[in-house]
Amino acid sequence: MPSRWADTEEDAVEEERRREEKEAKKRAKAEKQRQAEEEAQRVKAAQRNGIEGERDGDGRAAKRRRLSPDTATDTPPVENEASRLLRFHTPSWQPCRSIERFHLLNHIEEGSYGFVSRAREESTGEIVAVKKLKIDPVRDGGFPVTALREIQCLNAAHHRHIVNLREVVTGERGQGKRDVYLVMEFLEHDLQTLQDEMDEPFMPSEIKTLMLQLASAVEFLHDHWILHRDLKTSNILMNNRGEIKLADFGMARFCGDPPPNNLTQLVVTLWYRSPELLLGTKTYDAAIDMWSLGCIFGELLSKKPLLQGKNEVDQLSKIFELCGIPSSDAWPEFRSLPNARTLRLPSQSIKAAQGSIVRSKFPILTNAGASLLDNLLSLNPAHRPSAKEVLEDAYFRENPRPKPTAMFPTFPSKAGQEKRRRKQTPNAPVRGEAPNLGEIDYSSIFKGRELEEKGGGFALKVG
Amino acid sequence: MAIITGLSHLANPLATAVQLETSSSHLDGIPKDLEDWVRFESSKLLQAAGILLRLPQELIAQSIIILCRYWIGADGGSMLDHDPKDAAAAALYMTAKPSPHPVSVRQVFVVFSYLTSRSGFDYKMANEGDVTNWHISGVDYEAARSRLYAIEAHILQVLGLATHVALPFTLCINYLQTLDVFKASRREGEAVAKLAFQHLNTALLSPQLLYLTHQPTALATAAIYLAAREVKVKLPETSWWEVFDVDREELGFLAVAMRSVEGFAREERLKWEGRRVPMTIEGLREEIERRRTREVGGAR
Numbered sequence: 001m002p003s004r005w006a007d008t009e010e011d012a013v014e015e016e017r018r019r020e021e022k023e024a025k026k027r028a029k030a031e032k033q034r035q036a037e038e039e040a041q042r043v044k045a046a047q048r049n050g051i052e053g054e055r056d057g058d059g060r061a062a063k064r065r066r067l068s069p070d071t072a073t074d075t076p077p078v079e080n081e082a083s084r085l086l087r088f089h090t091p092s093w094q095p096c097r098s099i100e101r102f103h104l105l106n107h108i109e110e111g112s113y114g115f116v117s118r119a120r121e122e123s124t125g126e127i128v129a130v131k132k133l134k135i136d137p138v139r140d141g142g143f144p145v146t147a148l149r150e151i152q153c154l155n156a157a158h159h160r161h162i163v164n165l166r167e168v169v170t171g172e173r174g175q176g177k178r179d180v181y182l183v184m185e186f187l188e189h190d191l192q193t194l195q196d197e198m199d200e201p202f203m204p205s206e207i208k209t210l211m212l213q214l215a216s217a218v219e220f221l222h223d224h225w226i227l228h229r230d231l232k233t234s235n236i237l238m239n240n241r242g243e244i245k246l247a248d249f250g251m252a253r254f255c256g257d258p259p260p261n262n263l264t265q266l267v268v269t270l271w272y273r274s275p276e277l278l279l280g281t282k283t284y285d286a287a288i289d290m291w292s293l294g295c296i297f298g299e300l301l302s303k304k305p306l307l308q309g310k311n312e313v314d315q316l317s318k319i320f321e322l323c324g325i326p327s328s329d330a331w332p333e334f335r336s337l338p339n340a341r342t343l344r345l346p347s348q349s350i351k352a353a354q355g356s357i358v359r360s361k362f363p364i365l366t367n368a369g370a371s372l373l374d375n376l377l378s379l380n381p382a383h384r385p386s387a388k389e390v391l392e393d394a395y396f397r398e399n400p401r402p403k404p405t406a407m408f409p410t411f412p413s414k415a416g417q418e419k420r421r422r423k424q425t426p427n428a429p430v431r432g433e434a435p436n437l438g439e440i441d442y443s444s445i446f447k448g449r450e451l452e453e454k455g456g457g458f459a460l461k462v463g
Numbered sequence: 464m465a466i467i468t469g470l471s472h473l474a475n476p477l478a479t480a481v482q483l484e485t486s487s488s489h490l491d492g493i494p495k496d497l498e499d500w501v502r503f504e505s506s507k508l509l510q511a512a513g514i515l516l517r518l519p520q521e522l523i524a525q526s527i528i529i530l531c532r533y534w535i536g537a538d539g540g541s542m543l544d545h546d547p548k549d550a551a552a553a554a555l556y557m558t559a560k561p562s563p564h565p566v567s568v569r570q571v572f573v574v575f576s577y578l579t580s581r582s583g584f585d586y587k588m589a590n591e592g593d594v595t596n597w598h599i600s601g602v603d604y605e606a607a608r609s610r611l612y613a614i615e616a617h618i619l620q621v622l623g624l625a626t627h628v629a630l631p632f633t634l635c636i637n638y639l640q641t642l643d644v645f646k647a648s649r650r651e652g653e654a655v656a657k658l659a660f661q662h663l664n665t666a667l668l669s670p671q672l673l674y675l676t677h678q679p680t681a682l683a684t685a686a687i688y689l690a691a692r693e694v695k696v697k698l699p700e701t702s703w704w705e706v707f708d709v710d711r712e713e714l715g716f717l718a719v720a721m722r723s724v725e726g727f728a729r730e731e732r733l734k735w736e737g738r739r740v741p742m743t744i745e746g747l748r749e750e751i752e753r754r755r756t757r758e759v760g761g762a763r
Binding site (some may be wrong): 090156 | 473490532548549560609612620621623624680705708709
């Protein structure tokens with residue numbers, strides 16, 4: 001036996017030999033297992049043939065899982081007890097398979113922490129989307145926590161309108177680390193790119209269908225204790241059959257009730273971020289997703305993002321311009337939020353500036369639609385409806401009815417053919433220091449609003 | 464027969480028969496019993512480290528289960544690939560990371576080096592220990608950190624990112640409520656619950672890998688069955704376990720398996736008297752070598 005201290009070629013050779021030996025053993029084992037399976041298949045087939053003639057067994061699986069792979073013919077036990085027990089479908093696990101089974105076709109998009117490409121699975125010919133994770137162990141503290149959460153959340157969220165994570169595969173080992181790829185179903189469009197390409201906004205009936213699908217996905221998530229925390233049109237994928245699926249769970253996390261009090265406020269892309277997050281709350285709940293849903297609703301109606309702030313301060317001022325300023329009656333907790341203490345707001349006496357102008361901004365919307373949007377964009381998170389309540393809203397029951405997905409028009413797919421242009425939209429926030437808004441003076445944001453209101457052909461008296 | 468598909472908060476992925484039959488460590492030449500001892504020691508180490516870090520028991524249980532999953536099967540990780548104590552540290556770090564109670568690499572290392580530097584440890588020590596005053600040198604830390612990241616990546620790769628773990632603790636309380644155990648006598652009910660939890664925690668250390676072969680529903684039911692007998696609380700005379708979808712055969716197997724852990728622990732104490740189960744690759748190699756020379760000596 002070579003000395004333990006020698007660090008020579010012999011050692012390397014020895015190491016290599018050991019590895020090869022192990023591989024050989026593994027292969028032998030796999031072969032044995034395959035033969036055993038074939039044998040079992042044959043036996044099963046034989047049994048089936050026998051049973052058809054005699055009908056003395058009912059072919060049910062053994063009650064307890066066999067824990068040793070014996071090749072012996074084990075006839076299914078004949079059960080005469082009446083009890084019928086619930087059985088879990090028990091998945092197992094296996095090491096990540098290799099990315100080499102996929103042929104990369106074209107680049108779709110680069111997000112804040114991954115590249116997305118279109119790819120074809122070699123064995124089946126199926127088209128999938130492959131997201132390569134950016135992994136930097138020193139920066140992220142090992143495997144990025146966002147990726148762990150994304151995978152855990154996607155594994156827990158199997159829903160018609162949530163993108164399906166098929167598997168996680170790894171690249172070849174290079175310089176001691178491996179790349180990790182998420183393999184997901186491929187959809188032709190995302191709502192943001194699609195809206196950019198369209199000449200006209202979606203029709204009211206189409207918007208209803210989209211909102212219903214989206215709300216059902218969000219309801220499912222909240223029902224399963226998952227906050228998405230980055231709802232926006234570019235994260236909503238759509239296929240050519242009018243079906244949408246929610247994607248990009250990089251910000252998502254499990255969250256109990258009551259929520260933990262150390263959540264990061266650095267979530268949700270700026271334009272879709274709720275006022276309580278902007279004001280620096282550390283504990284929040286599903287209502288932040290509902291605010292984003294409201295922003296998406298507004299965006300679908302007008303074909304452009306509803307609140308396009310340039311930075312946190314500007315975003316807040318845009319929100320207050322649209323939704324009015326928070327009053328202590330409507331939102332008692334507002335003043336105790338970290339960033340709210342230094343805010344200077346217009347004095348309470350300017351009555352016209354108090355209320356929300358959501359209704360007057362969307363004159364084409366029916367009463368029910370306007371009140372749904374207004375409620376989703378409530379400054380006080382407690383006043384926003386839940387996803388379940390959205391699904392039951394009167395707006396979806398009045399004419400025009402939601403359009404069946406099969407009737408949706410089809411569009412040429414950007415993702416399917418060519419590289420996408422990078423949009424001038426903000427990205428989801430990255431981890432780090434939360435911005436301190438400092439002293440901000442909002443007292444003048446409503447200057448001229450009264451003139452504006454009066455300038456219209458008619459004036460709505462609110463309140 | 465209804466089938467529940469997909470992962471839920473009730474169900475776990477389970478090990479296959481092939482995965483249970485052999486392990487990467489075994490293929491590398493580690494005898495079966497030594498492998499069991501190392502796994503037992505690692506699980507205890509994780510439990511103690513978790514207590515020292517003041518982590519909730521759910522997290523500790525999850526990390527033990529993740530580590531056990533990592534070490535089984537021919538495609539799993541071998542105890543001769545990485546020091547078992549580092550693998551345990553990585554499992555704990557990784558499990559805590561996305562949870563509401565993340566711990567830093569430094570915290571994990573301080574706790575592990577504290578626990579492994581002693582001649583032995585018990586949970587009492589862990590309960591009373593205080594992490595705040597311990598340190599780890601810069602060079603040690605850098606090296607240890609990159610080792611830990613490498614093992615973390617390997618664990619995730621081996622598990623195919625299947626880090627989902629469902630636990631039986633809340634189910635257990637739920638079942639006890641269903642059985643009206645608290646209603647009859649609150650004091651007795653609490654005693655049953657406490658004992659049942661103890662059985663569930665003990666089962667984490669089982670060499671039979673109960674959490675890798677049985678669903679949480681069955682584990683909770685078996686723990687209640689044992690606890691109720693020990694406290695002498697009367698449960699319905701019918702086959703009440705069938706209400707929780709456990710059949711008599713599985714219940715019997717689990718009850719026996721859960722109670723056998725105690726004997727296993729006693730045997731460990733006898734067998735390893737005065738020595739510690741090796742928790743490094745080098746220690747394992749020495750132990751294998753020692754056994755071989757002893758065998759040769761015995762044959763002569």
